[in-house]
Amino acid sequence: MGKHFHLETRGFPLAGDGCVHGALRGTQAVFSACDWRDMSSVDRISEWDALAQIVAEPNPFFESWFMLPALDALDPQGSVTILKLEVDGRLFGLMPVKRENRYYGYPVPHLRNWVHDNCFLGTPLVARGFERMFWQHLFSWADRRPRMAAFLHLTQMPTTGPVHDALQTYLTPKDNARPAATVMLETRAMLSSTDTSEQYFDQALSTKKRKELRRQQRRLAEMGTLEVEKLDNADAIADWSQNFLALERRGWKGKSGSALACDIATQSLFCGALEGAAQRGRLQRFAMTLDGQPIAMLANFLTAPGAFSFKTAFDEDFARFSPGVLLQRENLAMLDRDDIIWTDSCAAQDHPMIDHFWRERRTIARHSIGIGGPVRRAIFAALARHETRGRGKPLNMTVSA
Incomplete structure (x- = not known):
């Protein structure tokens, strides 16, 4: 020492x-x-x-x-x-x-x-x-x-x-x-383009896929009050973190034992890191809620000129409506920020969802x-x-x- x-x-x-x-x-x-x-x-x-x-x-x-x-x-x-x-x-x-x-x-x-x-x-x-x-x-x-x-x-x-x-x-x-x-x-997938979020969305996905996503969003909205919340502050960060952990654990990661909440160490890491990032203005978080209950959540770390898409989770009971993909559609707003030039997906190589959405790659x-x-x-x-x-x-x- x-x-x-x-x-x-x-x-x-x-x-x-x-x-x-x-x-x-x-x-x-x-x-x-x-x-x-x-x-x-x-x-x-x-x-x-x-x-x-x-x-x-x-x-x-x-x-x-x-x-x-x-x-x-x-x-x-x-x-x-x-x-x-x-x-x-x-x-x-x-x-x-x-x-x-x-x-x-x-x-x-x-x-x-x-x-x-x-x-x-x-x-x-x-x-x-x-x-x-x-x-x-x-x-x-x-x-x-x-x-x-x-x-x-x-x-x-x-x-x-x-x-x-x-x-x-x-x-x-x-x-x-x-x-x-x-x-x-x-x-792995990366988001780095001079396009606006709308332009990128139109070019990244086929007309058929874009139409399907809009149909899925309408169907969700018919089931109750559908809202998307975006926060860049530290308001209620502890509650938000616990909601994320619970949402992730209800899915396949919880069943396989790989969810963050399955281990007290990774749960502590996640909560501590998000709180620290939020207090420094380094956290951006999205939540898609249906009647006030989260069905998809996403946490980004902001480190201008880059950003990192740290964690995402969705409610598998609503999988047929693709809430995780719909929330990634909202996440394209990163392209409209003046301070962020690129966003690292932090995803595995050949990720089945994000690779079809984000066109750029990072080696x-x-x-x-x-x-x-x-x-x-x-x-x-x-x-x-x-x-x-x-x-x-x-x-x-x-x-x-």
């Missing part, structure tokens, strides 16, 4: 906007690791939230209001470590990591960014202009403290953006002989990267060649010792 080493940045080429918040060449960068519980004080949370305002790429799942409830619920023993980059005493980079003994079922110890089943992005929070500096310091730290880890595994990583580009540049052979490989690529990767000395890196390079044999897609990285 709290171990530090110092790296002077005199003469270090800062990428992009190297003058963010006055951090110029010649300043001192400190890269450190701490127990995540050390980040839960009011002062640390304030620093964390300040970083989230200047990041190169948004990631709500690594912001304080989401990660702290997640860690409190899923890691009460404190096995997760927070890696931090500080420049002149200001927090400019953050990523949670955990040492694991198994790699997708195989007994291969490694270090990885900490994600879980309800975390849909693994990009570190890094201040604009400090992306390459963050990666350089992170790998220096990992090289000095590999312990039993054979490599660093980064999962849920986008394949575009300044944080990705800085990682790719840092790992190019001309600059770095560190072996690395992309071991998995997936795509998400898993990368494995060598750490430690030459022998350890050579062993990892052999492992990476074996894992990616016949299908590997190096991330413009080399899989060699």
Whole structure:
């Protein structure tokens, strides 16, 4: 806990906007690791939230209001470590990591960014202009403290953006002989268009499908008072969260045991994250109600210029009326916001509903990267060649010792 080493940045080429918040060449960068519980004080949370305002790429799942409830619920023993980059005493980079003994079922110890089943992005929070500096310091730290880890595994990583580009540049052979490989690529639905919500709806679905959705909405309205509520505030957020949990649990997820409310840990995570997001103006929520009872609900995280469609649920007793799809029709209003350019669906690849509605795609990767000395890196390079044999897609990285 709290171990530090110092790296002077005199003469270090800062990428992009190297003058963010006055951090110029010649300043001192400190890269450190701490127990995540050390980040839960009011002062640390304030620093964390300040970083989230200047990041190169948004990631709500690594912001304080989401990660702290997640860690409190899923890691009460404190096995997760927070890696931090500080420049002149200001927090400019953050990523949670955990040492694991198994790699997708195989007994291969490694270090990885900490994600879980309800975390849909693994990009570190890094201040604009400090992306390459963050990666350089992170790998220096990992090289000095590999312990039993054979490599660093980064999962849920986008394949575009300044944080990705800085990682790719840092790992190019001309600059770095560190072996690395992309071991998995997936795509998921994304909403990113200059069309209005009405234009997008007309182009995304066939005339027949649009007509059917309108018919289903009319039939629902004939059954009682049908309303759609959209909230961007924290009003009655606890009640809203409980209604969502109950709605989700009544469906197939409840029957399979995968609903959030089936586990006290995920229930606590969900309620804590939504409350924190709402208090910071980071939550947008929709509810379609029939005679005051929710039949479809949806929660988005707002992290301008992007947004993330975190969770959705619908009442399966009304499945023939497609309330979940009807609510996604309302969610297209995201296209009409000036502050949101794109929305990540957070959905699985080939999702049967959203893939037919949202036309754009986002590619998400898993990368494995060598750490430690030459022998350890050579062993990892052999492992990476074996894992990616016949299908590997190096991330413009080399899989060699």
